[in-house]
Amino acid sequence: DIQMTQSPSSLSASVGDSVTITCRASQNIIRYLNWYQQKPGKAPSLLIYAASNLHGGVPSSFIGSGSGTDFTLTISSLQPEDFATYYCQQSYSYPISFGQGTRLEVK
Amino acid sequence: EVQLVESGGGLVQPGGSLRLSCAASGFTFSSYWMSWVRQAPGKGLEWVANIKQDGSEKYHVDSVKGRFTISRDNSKNSLYLQMNSLRAEDTAIYYCVRGSLAGSPPRLHYDYWGQGTLVTVSS
Numbered sequence: 001d002i003q004m005t006q007s008p009s010s011l012s013a014s015v016g017d018s019v020t021i022t023c024r025a026s027q028n029i030i031r032y033l034n035w036y037q038q039k040p041g042k043a044p045s046l047l048i049y050a051a052s053n054l055h056g057g058v059p060s061s062f063i064g065s066g067s068g069t070d071f072t073l074t075i076s077s078l079q080p081e082d083f084a085t086y087y088c089q090q091s092y093s094y095p096i097s098f099g100q101g102t103r104l105e106v107k
Numbered sequence: 108e109v110q111l112v113e114s115g116g117g118l119v120q121p122g123g124s125l126r127l128s129c130a131a132s133g134f135t136f137s138s139y140w141m142s143w144v145r146q147a148p149g150k151g152l153e154w155v156a157n158i159k160q161d162g163s164e165k166y167h168v169d170s171v172k173g174r175f176t177i178s179r180d181n182s183k184n185s186l187y188l189q190m191n192s193l194r195a196e197d198t199a200i201y202y203c204v205r206g207s208l209a210g211s212p213p214r215l216h217y218d219y220w221g222q223g224t225l226v227t228v229s230s
Contacts, residue, residue: 032209034216036152043202043223044144044152049216050209087152091214095168096154 002026002090006099012107017078021102023071023088032092033071035064038101039084047086048073075104109133109219111203116224123193123228129186129203129221137161137181140206140215143188145199146223153199156188157206157213166213171197193228200225 003026013019023033031051036044046055048064051071061082063074075082083106088099115127127143143155156167156177165177176189186203200223206215 032214036217038152043220044217045220046216046218049207049218050214053209055216055218089152089154089217091209091216094166094213096157096213096215098152098154101151 001095002029002093002097004088004090004097004099006086006088006102008102009100010103010105012105013078014107015078015080018074018076019078019104020075021073021086021088021104023066023073023099025069025071025090025092028068029090029092031067032090033064033066034089034091035062035073036087036089037082037084038087044087078104109205111205111219111221113201113203113221113224116201116226118227118229119193120230121194121228124189124191125193125226127188127190127201127203127224127226131184131186131203131205134205134219136179136184140208140212141177141179141186142204142206142215142217143177143186144202144204144217144220145197146202147196147199150199155201157215158186159212164212190226193226195228198226198228 035048038044052064110132158177174192203221204217205219
């Protein structure tokens, strides 16, 4: 099974900051890596698919990169609505797995 | 507008059964893989099961194999999750999710999510 490890587990930042979240896979997943955002009490929503493709309607301030085992999600110029929990997910092989999540909080 | 509406959650005793349903609208249901993803209270996301467009392929996470079964009825635009032999650790919000392929299966990304239905397993 492929293990997904995100870092950091939590992060404090201010509006206007740029932040980067890292996701590491326990084996090569090529570029089959997706990113989701979840706000309290809401369902997750897709941000990035296949490592770097922006889902429709997602602001260009969200940037995904990486391949193989190491991936990053960068959010440039944080907006108030960006404070949420972020999950990575590999879809390379079964069982599909998610990272443990990164909680982005207001400093 | 894509909509996924789950129903069927509730309180059930350990060892009991529940059947979750998901009503889909706003897209051609029979053209998409569909999935269930769950989230225990205060915890992260866990993939539960995937089903191919025509129902011919089904995949389940090991922790639910033999107890849960994903199915679909394309004539009713509906997805189901039959859950038997429920355990306390199955307590979670269960999300109905649409999967879009970015390659050959299982290379899905989950582009639309329902609001979730809460399953609580407790005596």
